[in-house]
Amino acid sequence: MKELTCFKAYDIRGRLGSELNENIAYRIGCAYATFLNANEVVVGGDIRTSSSSLKLALSEGLRDSGVDVIDIGTVGTEEIYFATSFLGCDGGVEVTASHNPIDFNGMKLVRQNSRPISSDTGLLEIQKLAQKNEFILAKTRGGFRELDLTTEYVDHLLSYIDQSSLTPKRLVCNAGNGCAGKIIDAIENRFIELGMPIQFIKIFNEPDGLFPNGIPNPILHQNRAPTIEAVLDNKADIGLAWDGDFDRCFFVDENGRFIEGYYVVGLLAKFFLEKDPASTIIHDPRLIWNTIDLTGRFGGRAVMSKTGHAFIKERMRLENAVYGGEMSAHHYFRDFYFCDSGMIPWLLVMQLMCLGRRPLSEMVDEMIDSYPSPGEINRAIEDPSKAIDRVLVNYEKMALSIDTTDGISMDFGNWRFNLRMSNTEPLVRLNIETRGDQELLYQRRDEILKILDDT
Numbered sequence: 303m304k305e306l307t308c309f310k311a312y313d314i315r316g317r318l319g320s321e322l323n324e325n326i327a328y329r330i331g332c333a334y335a336t337f338l339n340a341n342e343v344v345v346g347g348d349i350r351t352s353s354s355s356l357k358l359a360l361s362e363g364l365r366d367s368g369v370d371v372i373d374i375g376t377v378g379t380e381e382i383y384f385a386t387s388f389l390g391c392d393g394g395v396e397v398t399a400s401h402n403p404i405d406f407n408g409m410k411l412v413r414q415n416s417r418p419i420s421s422d423t424g425l426l427e428i429q430k431l432a433q434k435n436e437f438i439l440a441k442t443r444g445g446f447r448e449l450d451l452t453t454e455y456v457d458h459l460l461s462y463i464d465q466s467s468l469t470p471k472r473l474v475c476n477a478g479n480g481c482a483g484k485i486i487d488a489i490e491n492r493f494i495e496l497g498m499p500i501q502f503i504k505i506f507n508e509p510d511g512l513f514p515n516g517i518p519n520p521i522l523h524q525n526r527a528p529t530i531e532a533v534l535d536n537k538a539d540i541g542l543a544w545d546g547d548f549d550r551c552f553f554v555d556e557n558g559r560f561i562e563g564y565y566v567v568g569l570l571a572k573f574f575l576e577k578d579p580a581s582t583i584i585h586d587p588r589l590i591w592n593t594i595d596l597t598g599r600f601g602g603r604a605v606m607s608k609t610g611h612a613f614i615k616e617r618m619r620l621e622n623a624v625y626g627g628e629m630s631a632h633h634y635f636r637d638f639y640f641c642d643s644g645m646i647p648w649l650l651v652m653q654l655m656c657l658g659r660r661p662l663s664e665m666v667d668e669m670i671d672s673y674p675s676p677g678e679i680n681r682a683i684e685d686p687s688k689a690i691d692r693v694l695v696n697y698e699k700m701a702l703s704i705d706t707t708d709g710i711s712m713d714f715g716n717w718r719f720n721l722r723m724s725n726t727e728p729l730v731r732l733n734i735e736t737r738g739d740q741e742l743l744y745q746r747r748d749e750i751l752k753i754l755d756d757t
């Protein structure tokens with residue numbers, strides 16, 4: 303029985319052909335149906351050229367197992383979250399590799415009520431079933447229908463904002479030739495119908511699975527220039543960019559400065575805490591001080607969760623948290639079935655700019671000055687475990703506290719860092735912050751990188 307290596311900690315991702323192909327997708331469909339004992343499942347896929355055939359093979363496996371399939375088309379991951387709960391289905395699967403290289407694809411799986419299926423909640427069982435490949439097919443094959451839920455989904459998105467509060471704004475929107483372009487068009491059309499004073503300046507908006515402008519992954523520094531240049535050239539109020547399946551949203555302020563996701567977490571946490579100071583906010587372990595201090599000032603509760611969408615969502619449900627944020631630009635909302643969305647964050651930030659009559663730069667400056675961070679630094683290292691151990695040995699005697707919720711987090715009072723191995727790529731990820739000390743920040747960053755690179 304050959305191991306299926308495309309199963310990861312909280313989703314499925316693999317190289318096309320060797321790790322993920324139509325045969326494996328079919329087996330995943332059968333295994334998913336068996337594990338859930340499902341009757342009706344919604345499926346969708348991103349814009350990658352391989353997504354349609356993989357989605358079809360997945361659907362065939364589901365149907366041969368007696369499951370009725372609802373195909374909602376070429377969509378972002380959050381549209382599967384929406385459709386699963388909106389339609390009351392037993393589960394949903396999005397075929398996507400998000401920001402992975404073009405020769406990869408994958409799947410994100412949820413069960414009823416859009417609850418994630420991770421290695422802790424069933425993904426390993428589905429893997430074992432798919433590997434064993436001994437399925438008893440249904441006597442009656444499941445049905446198939448196609449459904450477009452764009453209108454209903456946009457209705458839901460716009461329910462998060464007070465449309466009467468909107469003032470004239472110019473938005474640069476960079477869909478990266480991924481799935482976001484279709485939804486940006488739909489929101490723009492709705493704003494025009496409603497007479498909203500919002501102007502959309504769209505770049506790389508046409509979906510194209512060949513990604514002629516590169517894989518959409520704005521967290522990489524080299525991918526930010528088009529959005530920044532468009533903001534400056536058009537004197538826009540804000541720049542927005544998404545990854546391929548648009549479950550992550552990235553921000554550029556009116557001065558062309560990329561705003562790290564950490565500070566957007568602060569903005570959105572503050573938004574919800576101002577409405578209900580007793581709210582619970584979930585955050586990941588990588589960068590934490592701003593979120594903890596801000597939540598404390600409002601009398602709320604900050605709760606740390608292991609990094610990753612499946613883990614954040616489960617913790618949010620457990621705590622009934624109103625909002626959860628990761629510095630990697632994933633933002634989760636209780637009213638969105640505890641799921642992450644790449645569309646709700648920019649709508650809320652835009653409303654905050656309108657209500658406060660302040661530019662984005664002024665809204666984040668204080669947080670950036672108080673808790674500076676260079677953003678996540680990734681290193682491809684031959685033996686990441688040994689490299690992390692070298693860092694641990696070097697600093698453990700100096701640390702005031704050491705946390706192993708996800709990788710290692712070390713707190714030294716005036717600075718801290720988190721170092722972890724990626725769940726999806728062969729990388730070590732470093733995040734570091736200080737209490738207002740830029741010089742110390744870069745000094746410690748360079749120290750740690752030198753230890754990591756020392757072979």
